[in-house]
Amino acid sequence: QVQLVESGGGVVQPGRSLRLSCAASGFTFSSHSMQWFRQAPGKGLEWVAFISHAGSNRFYADSVKGRFTVSRDNSRDTMFLQMDSLRPEDTALYYCGKSAGTTPRQIPPDYWGQGTLLIVSS
Protein backbone atom coordinates (compact mmCIF):
# COMPACT_ATOMS: atom_id res chain seq x y z
CA GLN A 1 0.00 0.00 0.00
CA VAL A 2 1.04 3.59 -0.53
CA GLN A 3 2.99 5.11 2.32
CA LEU A 4 4.52 8.53 2.74
CA VAL A 5 6.63 9.17 5.81
CA GLU A 6 7.94 12.62 6.60
CA SER A 7 10.90 13.17 8.89
CA GLY A 8 13.40 15.84 9.88
CA GLY A 9 11.20 18.24 11.80
CA GLY A 10 12.14 19.67 15.15
CA VAL A 11 12.90 22.86 17.03
CA VAL A 12 15.29 25.28 15.33
CA GLN A 13 16.36 28.85 15.93
CA PRO A 14 15.41 31.64 13.53
CA GLY A 15 17.89 32.00 10.69
CA ARG A 16 19.02 28.37 10.83
CA SER A 17 18.49 25.62 8.28
CA LEU A 18 16.78 22.24 8.30
CA ARG A 19 16.06 19.53 5.75
CA LEU A 20 12.84 17.55 5.66
CA SER A 21 12.52 14.17 3.97
CA CYS A 22 9.53 12.32 2.58
CA ALA A 23 10.12 8.60 2.10
CA ALA A 24 7.69 6.95 -0.32
CA SER A 25 6.72 3.35 -0.88
CA GLY A 26 3.96 1.31 -2.48
CA PHE A 27 3.88 3.12 -5.83
CA THR A 28 6.16 4.05 -8.74
CA PHE A 29 7.68 7.16 -7.19
CA SER A 30 9.44 8.29 -10.36
CA SER A 31 6.11 8.52 -12.22
CA HIS A 32 4.42 10.97 -9.85
CA SER A 33 4.84 14.61 -9.08
CA MET A 34 5.11 15.43 -5.40
CA GLN A 35 4.31 18.39 -3.22
CA TRP A 36 4.94 19.88 0.20
CA PHE A 37 2.22 21.54 2.22
CA ARG A 38 2.12 23.01 5.69
CA GLN A 39 -0.41 23.88 8.35
CA ALA A 40 0.30 26.21 11.21
CA PRO A 41 -1.37 25.26 14.52
CA GLY A 42 -5.07 25.99 14.31
CA LYS A 43 -4.80 27.45 10.80
CA GLY A 44 -5.67 26.42 7.27
CA LEU A 45 -3.68 24.57 4.66
CA GLU A 46 -0.84 26.28 2.82
CA TRP A 47 0.81 24.95 -0.30
CA VAL A 48 4.62 25.14 -0.12
CA ALA A 49 6.27 23.52 -3.14
CA PHE A 50 5.78 21.27 -6.19
CA ILE A 51 8.25 19.08 -7.99
CA SER A 52 7.51 17.21 -11.20
CA HIS A 53 8.11 13.49 -11.53
CA ALA A 54 11.62 13.88 -12.98
CA GLY A 55 12.45 16.99 -10.98
CA SER A 56 12.67 19.29 -14.00
CA ASN A 57 9.81 21.58 -12.89
CA ARG A 58 9.70 23.13 -9.43
CA PHE A 59 7.35 25.76 -8.11
CA TYR A 60 7.22 27.54 -4.78
CA ALA A 61 4.89 29.61 -2.65
CA ASP A 62 5.87 33.26 -2.54
CA SER A 63 6.37 32.96 1.23
CA VAL A 64 9.23 30.47 0.82
CA LYS A 65 10.68 31.33 -2.59
CA GLY A 66 14.42 31.90 -2.36
CA ARG A 67 14.64 30.22 1.06
CA PHE A 68 13.29 26.70 0.46
CA THR A 69 14.43 24.20 -2.17
CA VAL A 70 12.52 21.08 -3.13
CA SER A 71 14.36 18.12 -4.62
CA ARG A 72 13.93 14.41 -5.11
CA ASP A 73 16.02 11.28 -5.47
CA ASN A 74 14.09 8.83 -7.59
CA SER A 75 16.68 6.11 -6.92
CA ARG A 76 15.81 6.34 -3.22
CA ASP A 77 12.08 7.09 -3.59
CA THR A 78 12.53 10.17 -1.45
CA MET A 79 11.67 13.86 -1.71
CA PHE A 80 13.39 16.58 0.27
CA LEU A 81 12.71 20.12 1.39
CA GLN A 82 15.79 22.15 2.22
CA MET A 83 14.72 25.06 4.38
CA ASP A 84 17.13 27.95 4.91
CA SER A 85 16.80 31.28 6.73
CA LEU A 86 13.96 29.90 8.81
CA ARG A 87 11.50 32.31 10.38
CA PRO A 88 9.03 31.93 13.27
CA GLU A 89 6.19 32.09 10.73
CA ASP A 90 7.51 28.85 9.17
CA THR A 91 6.35 27.02 12.29
CA ALA A 92 3.88 24.39 11.09
CA LEU A 93 3.14 20.74 10.49
CA TYR A 94 4.69 19.88 7.14
CA TYR A 95 3.02 17.31 4.92
CA CYS A 96 4.17 15.68 1.71
CA GLY A 97 1.69 14.47 -0.88
CA LYS A 98 1.75 12.23 -3.95
CA SER A 99 -0.09 13.26 -7.12
CA ALA A 100 -3.28 11.35 -7.84
CA GLY A 101 -2.07 10.49 -11.32
CA THR A 102 0.41 11.30 -14.03
CA THR A 103 -1.44 14.02 -15.95
CA PRO A 104 -1.44 17.73 -15.04
CA ARG A 105 -5.11 17.50 -14.09
CA GLN A 106 -4.21 14.82 -11.54
CA ILE A 107 -1.61 16.89 -9.69
CA PRO A 108 -3.58 17.13 -6.39
CA PRO A 109 -2.34 14.58 -3.88
CA ASP A 110 -4.43 11.51 -3.20
CA TYR A 111 -2.05 10.28 -0.49
CA TRP A 112 -0.52 12.34 2.26
CA GLY A 113 1.93 11.61 5.01
CA GLN A 114 1.08 12.23 8.64
CA GLY A 115 3.33 15.26 8.79
CA THR A 116 6.46 16.38 10.60
CA LEU A 117 6.38 19.33 12.98
CA LEU A 118 8.74 22.26 12.61
CA ILE A 119 9.01 24.85 15.36
CA VAL A 120 11.12 27.91 14.71
CA SER A 121 11.82 29.67 17.96
CA SER A 122 14.67 31.20 19.88
Place this chain on the structure above:
Amino acid sequence: EIVLTQSPGTLSLSPGERATLSCRASQSVNSYFLAWFQQKPGQAPRLLIYGASSRATGIPDRFTGSGSGTDFTLTISRLEPEDFAVYYCQQYGNSPFTFGGGTKVEIQ
Protein backbone atom coordinates in the same frame (compact mmCIF):
# COMPACT_ATOMS: atom_id res chain seq x y z
CA GLU B 1 -1.40 35.04 -7.21
CA ILE B 2 -4.94 33.68 -7.45
CA VAL B 3 -6.86 34.30 -4.23
CA LEU B 4 -9.59 31.78 -3.39
CA THR B 5 -12.46 32.88 -1.16
CA GLN B 6 -14.60 30.16 0.38
CA SER B 7 -18.08 30.74 1.73
CA PRO B 8 -19.66 30.38 4.10
CA GLY B 9 -17.02 30.15 6.77
CA THR B 10 -19.19 27.78 8.77
CA LEU B 11 -22.18 25.74 7.66
CA SER B 12 -24.44 24.31 10.37
CA LEU B 13 -26.54 21.44 9.07
CA SER B 14 -28.11 18.17 10.17
CA PRO B 15 -27.31 14.68 8.88
CA GLY B 16 -29.30 13.99 5.73
CA GLU B 17 -29.33 17.62 4.62
CA ARG B 18 -27.67 18.99 1.50
CA ALA B 19 -24.50 21.06 1.80
CA THR B 20 -23.43 23.61 -0.79
CA LEU B 21 -19.93 25.06 -0.45
CA SER B 22 -18.64 27.89 -2.61
CA CYS B 23 -15.13 28.72 -3.80
CA ARG B 24 -14.61 31.94 -5.73
CA ALA B 25 -11.34 32.81 -7.45
CA SER B 26 -9.89 36.30 -7.95
CA GLN B 27 -9.17 35.40 -11.58
CA SER B 28 -10.09 32.57 -13.89
CA VAL B 29 -8.70 29.18 -12.88
CA ASN B 30 -6.73 27.63 -15.70
CA SER B 31 -8.35 24.62 -17.35
CA TYR B 32 -10.54 23.66 -14.43
CA PHE B 33 -7.50 22.95 -12.23
CA LEU B 34 -9.51 23.16 -9.04
CA ALA B 35 -9.49 20.57 -6.26
CA TRP B 36 -11.45 20.02 -3.06
CA PHE B 37 -10.10 18.45 0.12
CA GLN B 38 -11.71 17.32 3.36
CA GLN B 39 -9.85 17.51 6.66
CA LYS B 40 -10.88 16.16 10.03
CA PRO B 41 -9.17 17.14 13.32
CA GLY B 42 -5.80 15.49 13.78
CA GLN B 43 -5.82 14.00 10.29
CA ALA B 44 -4.13 14.75 7.01
CA PRO B 45 -6.34 16.17 4.27
CA ARG B 46 -8.21 13.83 1.94
CA LEU B 47 -8.61 14.53 -1.76
CA LEU B 48 -12.27 14.56 -2.82
CA ILE B 49 -12.38 16.25 -6.23
CA TYR B 50 -9.79 17.23 -8.86
CA GLY B 51 -10.21 18.90 -12.23
CA ALA B 52 -13.20 20.73 -10.75
CA SER B 53 -15.55 17.75 -11.15
CA SER B 54 -13.69 14.42 -11.11
CA ARG B 55 -14.08 12.36 -7.96
CA ALA B 56 -10.91 10.89 -6.54
CA THR B 57 -10.69 7.14 -6.10
CA GLY B 58 -13.02 5.83 -3.43
CA ILE B 59 -14.97 9.06 -2.94
CA PRO B 60 -18.73 8.46 -2.59
CA ASP B 61 -20.99 9.89 -5.28
CA ARG B 62 -22.77 12.12 -2.75
CA PHE B 63 -19.80 14.47 -3.29
CA THR B 64 -20.09 16.50 -6.49
CA GLY B 65 -17.81 19.23 -7.78
CA SER B 66 -18.92 21.75 -10.37
CA GLY B 67 -18.08 25.14 -11.80
CA SER B 68 -15.62 26.85 -14.08
CA GLY B 69 -13.79 30.12 -14.52
CA THR B 70 -13.97 31.86 -11.17
CA ASP B 71 -16.90 30.11 -9.48
CA PHE B 72 -16.78 26.57 -8.15
CA THR B 73 -19.07 24.55 -5.91
CA LEU B 74 -18.79 21.41 -3.82
CA THR B 75 -22.15 19.80 -3.11
CA ILE B 76 -22.71 17.04 -0.58
CA SER B 77 -26.11 15.65 -1.47
CA ARG B 78 -27.00 14.06 1.87
CA LEU B 79 -24.70 14.61 4.81
CA GLU B 80 -23.48 11.53 6.61
CA PRO B 81 -22.11 11.78 10.17
CA GLU B 82 -18.56 11.30 8.86
CA ASP B 83 -18.89 14.31 6.52
CA PHE B 84 -18.71 16.89 9.28
CA ALA B 85 -15.27 18.37 8.75
CA VAL B 86 -13.42 21.31 7.21
CA TYR B 87 -13.35 21.58 3.42
CA TYR B 88 -10.73 23.39 1.37
CA CYS B 89 -10.56 24.28 -2.29
CA GLN B 90 -7.22 24.63 -4.06
CA GLN B 91 -6.27 25.90 -7.50
CA TYR B 92 -3.28 24.34 -9.22
CA GLY B 93 -3.52 25.86 -12.66
CA ASN B 94 -1.10 28.68 -11.93
CA SER B 95 1.85 28.86 -9.59
CA PRO B 96 1.71 29.67 -6.76
CA PHE B 97 -0.95 27.04 -6.14
CA THR B 98 -3.29 28.46 -3.52
CA PHE B 99 -5.89 27.29 -1.03
CA GLY B 100 -9.07 28.89 0.13
CA GLY B 101 -9.54 29.62 3.80
CA GLY B 102 -11.83 26.65 4.35
CA THR B 103 -15.47 25.99 5.19
CA LYS B 104 -16.33 24.15 8.38
CA VAL B 105 -19.37 21.92 8.11
CA GLU B 106 -20.67 21.37 11.61
CA ILE B 107 -23.57 19.49 13.10
CA GLN B 108 -26.51 21.75 13.85
